[in-house]
Amino acid sequence: MDLPVMPPVQPMLAKSVKGVPASGDHSFEPKWDGFRCLVFKDGDEVELTSRNTKPLTRYFPEVVAAIREQLPARIVLDGELFVAVGDRLEFEVLQERIHPAKSRVDMLAEKTPAAFVAFDLLALGDESYVDRPFSERRAAMTEALGGLSGPCFLTRTTLDPDEAERWFSDFEGAGLDGVIAKPLGARYEQNARTMLKVKHERTADVVVAGYREHKTSTPEKPLLGSLLLGLYADGELQHIGVSASFTAARRAELIEELQPLVCSIEDHPWGRWNEFLTANPDRVPGTQSRWSAGKDLSFTPLRPERVLEVKYDHMEGRRFRHTAHFKRWRPDRDPESCGYDQLEEPVSYDLAKILSGADQPRGGDAT
Template sequence: MDLPVMPPVSPMLAKATSGIPDPTKHAPGLSFEPKWDGFRCLVFKDGDEIELTSRNTKPLTRYFPEVVAAMREQLPDRCVLDGELFVAVGSRLQFEVLQERIHPAASRVAMLAEATPAGYVAFDLLALGDTSFLDRPFAERRAALEEALAGLDGPTYLTRTTTDTDEAQSWFEQFEGAGLDGVIAKPLGAAYQPGARTMLKIKHQRTADVVVAGYRLHKTSTTEKPLLGSLLLGLYDEGQLQHVGVSASFTAARRVTLLDELRPLETGIEDHPWQAWAGDAIANPDRVPGTQSRWSAGKDLSFVPLRPERVLEVGYDHMEGRRFRHTAQFKRWRPDRDPESCGYGQLEEPVGYELGKILSID
């Protein structure tokens, strides 16, 4: 492989902002695009030789043979692209199904490539032919990308963009219904800066009242100085407390005080709503804490059960199935809430939207 931009390259990153930003404060303006919920992926193509690398520069090529085959046919002969790998089931992106593709067995990868084929959506250009585009402004990179990828109809796609803030706001409100994660804003005059947070991301922010049902100790916790690592959160569904996610970002001092607060609630697993899963050795459909999967192999997943008596308000961006997609943010205790009243009905459900409409830029 001989390209003007060679791996490893760390992709350009984004910093969070609240609401659609004002383009006039970012001369010569901003370009908006959907925020895809998949695996960030750089593509290095030199003829039939293709290498896919992740956000942390690890190889992804072997896990997506169907995407590699499509790229040989659809992409320019020599190019370096930034984009996202995704899996869609029906009209929605499904991140959990995408995660299943990272498997050590080649036979399993081949089976999943046929059963749940992935796609790739490109949103930036790092090199084309013998030319590096790293130092060129995004407006120029986008124009060259549109010309190079004109006419793609899948499984390799070109993301849509707009400079209209009203349209970007509409995307933010509607595209979540197809499983997307928000909106990205890119300064039209900015060069591609690997590893730098030069883009802006606008994500959905919501709150929910959840039941604290257990905790894990921090990886640095010792017998002499125990520290809380994460809170295990639950929501009730038809009388059953289901595991919905974790809250884990605390200062060192807060890890100590939270542990002191929760000690009186400690109980045995035999008296806990999740006691039925105490002996599980593999992941179960509810992904209850303490169960193993290939993502957690080798990790200590033991947890301290708590009587489900305390309610916590957390912040979250969106759901993946019946769980928080990302770690929830601790907001405040809710002593005014009854734990049994904390159910899935309080969660906002986005209106459905067809993924195919987003992938089409005609």
């Protein structure tokens, strides 16, 4: 392989902002919820690398085959790998694709095939595009990739902030994660937070059901690592996710504050799950999976008597997709009143329309 831009490449990153920028110097696009992926293609040679430059090629043979067939002979792209089930992106199904056994990789490639959506151009033919403004990169990419219909796609874009606001609201129903804003005049800067991202943020009142200690915790100086959170459904407390990201001082305060609630697992609503020793489909707290091999996932059970308000972006099935952020204690809330009915459900949206641009407004593309 001999390309103008060669691996390893660290992708350009984004910093969070509260809302869609209203200025006229940005290009907007959907924020895809998958694995960030750099594609390097030189003839029949194809390499896929992750955000942290690790190889992904062996896990997605069907995507490699599609890249060989659909993309120009020599090209370097930044984009996202995703798996769609029906009309939604499914991140958990995508995670299953990272497996050491070739037989399972091949089986999943057929059963739950992945796709690739391109959203930036680093090289084409013998030319590097990393020092060119995004407006030029997008124009060249549109010309080179126009007409793709899957499993390789070109992401849609718009220059209209109002249209981006609509995407932000509408596209979540297809499992997308928000909106990305790219300065039209910016070059491609590796590992730099040049882009802006607007993500969904909501709040929920959840029950604190346990905690895990921080990796630096010691008997002399115990520190809280994460809080295990729950919501009630049909009278039973379900595990919905975790809250973490505390300062060292706050970790020490929280673990001391929660000691009066510590109980035995036999007296805990999740005590019936104590029998599980391997991974299971309900993500039982404290159990192992291939993603957590070698990690201590044991937790300290707490009587489910305290309610916490958290911020979260969106759901993946019946759990928070990402770590929830601690906002405040809610002593006014009864734990049993904290159920799934409080969670906002996004309106469903046809993923095929997003990928095809079937409802793209007139003159919406950055080209």
